[in-house]
């Protein structure tokens with residue numbers, strides 16, 4: 154397993170991690186197979202979505218904030234229930250096919266680290282499985 158760090162910049166932050174993941178895949182020498190990108194945190198997640206128009210991730214943040222407000226009479230004493238809920242909505246892992254040593258993402262797709270209780274220094278774990 155390989156890992157790298159991500160420094161998030163605000164409470165809610167979507168960070169494109171294509172370059173770091175592609176570099177790890179190159180380091181492993183994986184040519185054909187699949188990788189899992191796993192986020193080992195309870196208030197952050199990962200998703201694959203559009204990279205062309207930054208308004209898409211901005212709108213995703215807006216919609217998530219509308220759906221899950223920061224305050225709302227929650228019970229969790231740490232005060233970050235909204236971040237836990239949004240992390241589960243995005244999910245803690247994503248899979249990407251690797252072919253010819255390259256991530257097989259669609260033209261407009263990128264991997265985004267999704268911060269919901271930042272800013273913090275976070276980790277991303279990556280594990281590749283060879284097709285054989």
Ligand code: ZN
Nearest residue numbers: 229231233234
């Ligand atoms: Zn908490």
